[in-house]
Amino acid sequence: MSGDFNAHHIAFGCQSTKGRGQELFNLIDDLDLCILNDGRPTTINRPKQTASAIDVSFISGSLTPLCDWSVHDDTMGSYHYPTITEISLCIDKYHLNSPVDRFIYKKADWATYTALSKTMFNDFILQSHDPISTYNNFCFHLDTLKEMSIPKLTKTNTFISRPPSPWWNSICEQSVIASYNALKLYRKEPTIENYINYKRKDAQKKRTILEQKKIGWNNLCNTFNRNTHISKIWNLLKMFKGIRPKNKSYTNEFISPLLDKLSDNSNLIEVDQLNILFEINNHNPNSKFLLDPFSWSEFLTSLHSRRNTTPGLDDYPYIVIKNLDVSAQKLFLSILNLLWRNKSIPQSWKTQCVVPILKPDKSPELASSYRPISLSSCLGKIFENMVKVRLDWYVESKCFIPHIQYGFRRGRSSADSFTSLISDLKNAKHRKLNTVCVFLDVQSAFDSVDPGILVQIMSRLGVPGHLCKWIFNFLNNRTIYARHNNILYGPKCASKGTMQGATLSPLLYNIYTSEICKYVNNRNVNILQFADDIVFYSSNYNLEIAIDNMNKSLFQLLQYYNDRLHLKINPSKSSVMFFGNETSNTNIIYNNEIINRVTSKKFLGIILDPKLTFEEHIKYISKNAHTGLNVIRSLCGVTWGADPKILSILYKSIVRSHLDYSSLAYMNSSHVNKLDILQNKALRIISGAMCSTPIRAMEVETKVMPLILRRILLAERYCLKLIASNNTQIISKIVPYIDRTPRRSLTTAQGLLCSNSPTLSDILLEIDNSFF
Structure with a gap:
């Protein structure tokens, strides 16, 4: 059913939920129907008016995988955009x-x-x-x-x-062959014994295929997580039903602009200027070990840490090395050390095959609508990982990477980054301070790294010149191809940026930006980095002073990024937020451009609001969770996916994972009960329980923990990690104003029955007091 219901609900794609929208959603939920809307607006919006999706389409769960829903780009004279629902009633057999x-x-x-x-x-x-x-x-x-x-x-x-079947394997093949042979025997000799044998083999074939579908779907469900896009899950579900997903991109016009973008070689340092660097630090006793031949243990560690991924154009996956005899593996290590001693790099290691993946809801004609996934030599990645482990240990042991960088570092995570930011914002609010926060967007960060500047920075850090030369040669004169619709385009030559998908790339970028604290040194401005995501924030009783400090730091960043690193900040994609009671008309400026002000901002997957209520973030994760519930509803109608155990695994993978990720931030929000209601709906779908079934009984039946306990468990694990790693920097931010005296336990049964949700600082102090 599809129509203009004039109903607003976040599950339809609206920004808020209203009475009529809630009534319609409850009706859809009671009838176990699936919503086809994917969040795109269906009405024309006035300037500064929020988009709405009041044209709703919904269908029974068993038909959902057969449908493709879209919004037409022409209103045809109406106030609404037409919505188009295509139902594939016949399965493409070939x-x-x-x-x-x-x-x-x-x-x-x-x-x-x-x-x-x-x-x-x-x-x-x-x-x-x-x-x-x-x-x-x-x-x-x-x-x-x-x-x-x-x-x-x-x-x-x-x-x-035939379309590919993800669940098909040799067991299914053998059962089909056995059934077919029994049928041939019966047709040749139509006796009662042969007929019974055929029926037995045929029944065994059907049972085997059904079991393998269940096992295959169960294995797939275990691979899903918060980062798995819902469209990928829908496509896999369609493939399990024998429907081949449509190719949304038949054009190849975007290939040339995409390759040109990846092979931009402008403003690079000349190689002749770097030759002197390649002879420095080669005999430094503190870093000389970086040039030693690689040991057998280093090789095995690197080899077995690699997952079986798609190989590059040389077509040597990791499995061909893992299955070699030990003598052949040792020979391969000797060849790698021979290459290392001579600083030689095979061209196949520097050759990439880029596979463009169309982003959701993007135009297939534009190069910017594609996410480039690079395939490179697995043999080269084995060697590259050994170099990375050594270099990573060196820069971390010498503390060359600043403490403000949380991305791609051992023992650090995105949770540390957003916990640090939110703790500082809450502490400033507690002290009645006003905070200005600037979120900066680095334009094509990894693709803009200049290898010449990179090796100059590494040389200043004491890295041997021979290793600098190897990394420079590794990044210089690379060959890039693009594969689309089984056609190979290219080649193009690239000497700028780090290799897409390379093991070394994140570490090299961290080294590239490691001197930020040296050149941006305003003590009144805090900096947080997670890879290429940068946040500047400053707090003060006087908001104008905080803004002035921010503009001074941004000017220092401009000089550092433009003059020294050749990196660009995109002011149009950057944003400013104010936290506190005061407002100001003074602009935040970067490179003579005014940075836009916003009232909410997503940082590392968490939507921040000025009052830190996390209401917008809870709406956002509720919307994502509703799309996951549609998948679970559609599986209730198929024999291989309706097992409550499988549905429970799927719920934990694609619904609860969204709730878990940011629970450290919003666990004490007054809006958190909305998520409890969402989990209760999921449990009723999984167990097939009636509306009157007690919630605690469903949690026991499905073995799903109540969310309040889940949030406390995750917070306790995180606090234990902080204490075990002696991360005093974040601990001091979490509990600077809490009296460190023993308290009663916060996680008692009485407290949980009263729905008392403790804060992260309370949990940290409770654990700390129990140990000390």
């Missing part, structure tokens, strides 16, 4: 495929592969004078091993096949 020629690693005979590798490399000769040829010769032997042990799928012409 589709066309492009020619393929690839190895089927799932059907490889790894026992034979390992045995052959033990003898194949016996006569292998290491050419110390030509490490690249030695490496290429090793790859040739790997190709021979693959040809002898791994079956190959080769289709030279366009061919027809």
Whole structure:
């Protein structure tokens, strides 16, 4: 059903919930229907008017995976945009495929592969004078091993096949073959024994396929998390039902602009200016170990830490190295050390294949609508990870990365970053201070790193020149291809930025921006970094003084970023928020541009508001959770997905994970009860319980913890982590104004029955007092 109900609810895509919207939502919920709206507005908005989605479409859960919902871009003279719902009632049994020629690693005979590798490399000769040829010769032997042990799928012409089934495996294949053979035998000899045998095999086939669907969906549910986009889950659900997801991008016009963007080589330092740096610090006793040959333990640690991901264009996944005989693996380590000693880098390690992924609700014609996913050599990543571990230990042990950087560092997380920010904001509010907070957007941060400037910074940190030279050569003169619809475009040459998806890239960016505290040194302004997300904030009784301090720090940042790092801040995408009772008309300026003021801002997945009530954030996660509930409702109508255990796993993966992520921030909000109601609805869907069923009984039946206990559990785990790691910096921010005296336990049964939700500082003090 679809129509203009003139009803506002956050689950439809509106900014707020009103009476009629709540009544319609309750009716949809009582009938176990799924909402098709994806949040896009369906009406024309006046300037400065919030968007609304009062045209609602909903359908029964079993039909939801068959539907594609969209909003037309032409109103056709109306105040509303037409909504279009496409229902695929017939399943596409076949589709066309492009020619393929690839190895089927799932059907490889790894026992034979390992045995052959033990003898194949016996006569292998290491050419110390030509490490690249030695490496290429090793790859040739790997190709021979693959040809002898791994079956190959080769289709030279366009061919027809069924849509892929994620749950299909060899067990299903064997049961289908057995059923088919029994049928052939019965047709050849139609006896009662053969007929019974056929019916038995056919029933066994159906049971096997149903069981494998359940197992396959269960395994998939365990891989979902808060970052799994709901559209991906819908596509997988459609594939389980035999429906092939539509390709939303048939054009290739965006490929050339995308490759040009990734291969921008402007304003780079000349190589001749860096040669002197490559001879510095090579004999420094504090960093000389960075140049030592890699040990067998380092190699094994790097190899086994790698997950089986898609390989680059050289087509050597990690599994081909993991299944080599130990002698062949040691030979490979010797070749890597030979390359390391000569500072040689195979070109295949510097070759990337970019796969563009269309972002949700974006135009397929624009290059900016795609997220580039890079595939590079797995053999190179093994070596790159060993270099990264050494370099990471060196810069962390010497405290070269500033304490304000929380991204991509061992023992630090996004929770530390937003907890630090929110604690400072609450402490300022407690002291009646006014705070100005600036959220800065670094434009193409990782793609704008200048390798020449990077090695200059590394040299100042005492990194040996030979390692600086290796990293410079690793980033310089890279080759980039793009693959779209099974067609390879390119190549393009890139010498700017870090490699997309490379293991070293996050660490190199942290080193690149490690001197920020040296050049932006206003003591009245605090800085927080999480990778390329930067927050400046300043508190003062007088808001004008805080704004003046902020403008001075932003000017220092402008000089540091523009003149020294060649990084750009995009003022149009940056924003300013004020926390406190005062307001001001004074502008916050960066590079002669006024930064926009906002009343709410998302930082690391948390929506902040000036009063820190987290009302907007709870609405946001409730909206995301409602889309997850639609998936659970649709699964209740299929035999392989309606198991309460599977539904419970799915709920924890795609619904509760949203509630868990930011619970440290909003756990004491007055609006938190809205999330409890949402979990109760999910439990009724999972268990099939009636509306009158007690909530505690459903929690026991589904083995799902009450949210108030869940929030306390997560907070206690986080506090224990802070105490165990002796993170005094964040601990001092959480509890600076709380009296450190023993108190009664906050998590007693009486307290929970009265719905007393403690703060993070209360929990930290309770744990601290119990230990000390």
